[in-house]
Amino acid sequence: MKDKTQSKEKRRLVFDFLKGSKLFFAVSILSAALSALADMLTPQIIRTTIDNVIGSEEASLPAPVMRLIEKIGGFGYLKTHMIIMALAVLAVALIKVASQYSFRVYNTKGSETLVKTMRDTLFHRIERLPFSWHMKNKTGDIIQRCTSDIDTLRNFVSEQMTGIFRIAIMLVLSIIFMLSMDPLLTLIAIIPMPLIMLYSLSFHKTVRTQFEKCDENEGKLSAMVQENLTGVRVVRAFGREKTELDRFNTQNTYYTSLWVRVAHSLSRFWSSSDFLAGFQILIVVAVGAVFCVKRGTTAGDYVAFISYNGMLIWPVRMLGRMISEMSKAGVSIDRIHYIMKSEPEHDLPDPVKPDMTGDIRFEHVTFAYENCPEILTDVSFTAESGKTLGILGGTGSGKSTLMFLLDKLYDLPEGNGTISIGGTDIRLADTRYLRENIGMVLQEPYLFSRTISENIGITSEHITLEDIREAARDACLDDTVMQFAQGYETKVGERGVTLSGGQKQRTAIARMLTQKTPVMILDDSLSAVDTETDAKIRRALEKHFGGATVIIISHRITTLSHCDRIIVLDKGRIAENGTHDELKCAGGLYSRIYESQSGLGEEV
Ligand SMILES: Nc1ncnc2c1ncn2[C@@H]1O[C@H](COP(=O)(O)OP(=O)(O)O)[C@@H](O)[C@H]1O
Ligand SMILES: [Mg+2]
Known part of the structure; x- marks a missing residue:
């Protein structure tokens, strides 16, 4: 029961995400269908050319087409004006080009709109999730859910969901055309198809686990790089360069070997399935030739039949891949759903x-x-x-x-x-x-990679530089900032590395002071400054405290x-x-x- 509601929720989630992009995808699916139809038409033109224009077989074309041919002068006229048949092929090719163009354009519009909606929705939700949720979940994991899982879902919708229509049209129409030409030969052509599909499906399942392993190890490799970049001081201070290099080399070699393995598997699959497909074509070509001689199949039918048969193989192979990709998308939907189903912070009614x-x-x-x-x-x-x-x-x-x-x-x-x-x-x-x-200076102040003035003035949109400087003066920070070449416009490096621990704490104090709140909390906020500055800041702060209720946490008496x-x-x-x-x-x-x-x- 719970599973049912969960999958219903997930389906609704995907529909909600599709809100702005549905129309784009609809147009792109229509374009894909048109392009598949165009593909189907060319063999018919060639068939008619061979059988009825060059040859003199009895034509069995749909009535509107027959009427059109009569209008322009019948098959006799076409025989002397073969260019018309060539132009018909060209016209079909143009339809295909135009529909493919429109497919690409609308598919891209759709998928980019979809990704934007997903990103916006997720970020919006994450911003409102409780602090305790953020403490419980790893940052890297959340980021991955917002990037690669979104990408997987985008690929699923833009490639698989639209592709499935194209594949269905190609499969159904090819089989219909083939059946109309020769039911027995169609049966012979179709018999090996389930085998090819099963082979493709089982292959894609195996290769998917290999891909997942690659992903996982790519994550490990980048985590290693990231750790070494942020912990560069520790690595240098303890002379760990060689050990770290060795660790990286081992991981890198392993990661490379994984991709080589994937490449081996892929090559094996494509060559063996090409062989299987070739074998199937061989049967159709051979049996078809025999039928031409024995059962009077026309040359045009034979050529068209072989074209349709060729068009059948690609969708059958793709179907295996799609089914396996679908389960991958399922995992990503689960991971995104996990964020969306988490309860945002909310107040009791009538707060x-x-x-x-x-x-x-x-x-x-x-x-x-x-x-x-x-x-x-x-x-x-x-x-x-x-x-x-x-x-x-x-x-x-x-x-x-x-x-x-x-x-x-x-x-x-x-x-x-x-x-x-x-x-x-x-x-x-x-x-x-x-x-x-409540103005609060946290024990471990966090500074954004922005300028000092932006970091201090983050509490309000309408803050003036004078307010910022005044707060900084009381936090004993102004002198330090003025020594920087760019003063308050100095950019604080990634995670504020260009500032010392004490300077970061003082920036955080200045940030709080700009708020002028009735409650102020300093959580061990003076631990990294010397006792003298500590006393100086305290004296300056007392002036600020006025009627405020203040809580100071410290381990220093x-x-x-x-x-x-x-x-x-x-x-x-x-x-x-x-x-x-x-x-x-x-x-x-x-x-x-x-x-x-x-x-x-x-x-x-
Ligand atoms: N998010 C958390 N989840 C689980 N335990 C925590 C969490 N935050 C702090 N703790 C634990 O709670 C205890 C008290 O932490 P804290 O209030 O930060 O202490 P203090 O500020 O006095 O140093 C510590 O043992 C710490 O390990
Ligand atoms: Mg503490």
Whole structure:
């Protein structure tokens, strides 16, 4: 039952994708049909020429054709004006050329429109899928679904689906013409066909697994190159060039051997199926010749019959390939359907806009990532409105997870406690509104491969350079940027490699400051800057904080000592809660960390 609804959904998906391109494909199918018809006509003209124009057999042509011939003077006239027959062949050839041209044009229009629709739809969906979905799925895999799977589907629609009409027309018409000329010979010609088709089908199934293996290994090879490019520093620093080269060589040699194997298989198939086809033609030619002598088959019929027989072989061979390609398209549809059936983020009906200037309250929050052990256990605390809350805790204690939950990047399941802002449970809140009002600097800031000013000003479309500079000044970034030759127009390299860790963090802080949100969160955002800059940024930030509710996460006591309240998180539980002065003397985790860090000479 589930399978049935699934395949119905997939069919609907393909139809939805075809919305803008259906008409183009319809025209291209009609053109393909016309071209196949033209193919079918030429042998008829030649047959008539041989039998009725050159020879003097009784003509048995359709009535309209006979009338036309009578009109221009009958077969006698045609005999003295053979050019007319040649012109008829030319006219048919022109029809074929025109229909092939229109097939190509409309097929390309259709398939490009189809690909565009698919890309747009998928990207649109991916943009709205929950953060947790993105964390669960590998980027490379998603990209592959949006590129090569789309390509497979495009090829299926533009080549297989349109091709199947052409093949059907050629098969049916060839057989009809052949039957009308000689039923017995047609039977003899058709008998080996299922054999050729089965052979082609079984071959294409085998070669498909070989192709898949090639694809898989191409992926491995490019992953290796990509890893070496991004990890170039590690490779150089540890002198791993030789090992990496050897690894690459082995993979590359294997990959090449796979393609050579495919080429061998293909050559074997084409030569053996050519042989089979040749054998079938041999039978038809030989038996046909015997029939000419014994049963009085006319020369024209014989020539036309052999032409149609030749046209039969190609579709039969193609049919095997198509059936095997269809299952390949099936896999791609599955993979695309997986993205389309994933549930996008959505709010409960009538979402509420909470009072973002109110207290932020975590009450008995317990949380575990999917299929993982519990990360947070019974966490309760309040970040008071307009105050600064510090969160201290070792790596992996769940600090970032707390902030992901607050920003609704992960949903807190019912019954696992509540998180509220200004008294509103965030489960009921308008997610977009909530996120717009929480400025967050993530632990690992991500910078786009754009200019510094674009990276800072990404939060709003109407931001001025002056706003950007002001934010950068407060994040202690302006001086650094002004030293670059192109200032704020400096392009940040791929993944921001031209900036140091601390500079990236400061860019992310400046980005947040441009937002002027009532809630600000700094998740370990000053870890990569020295203590002096840390203090400088904090002082500048305090000016910005104004009435905002601020949460600062850090493992450095100096960063937190000025907070109005500090909580200490230990293995997902609140271990301590108080002000710096209280915790410093409480003899707990905080005071131990305080002592060890002040021992290092850090100014507190
Ligand atoms: N998406 C995830 N899926 C599964 N486990 C995760 C995920 N993100 C973080 N974790 C785990 O949750 C724990 C807490 O992580 P985190 O909140 O980032 O800690 P902190 O910020 O305190 O260093 C870690 O053990 C980490 O491995
Ligand atoms: Mg963290």
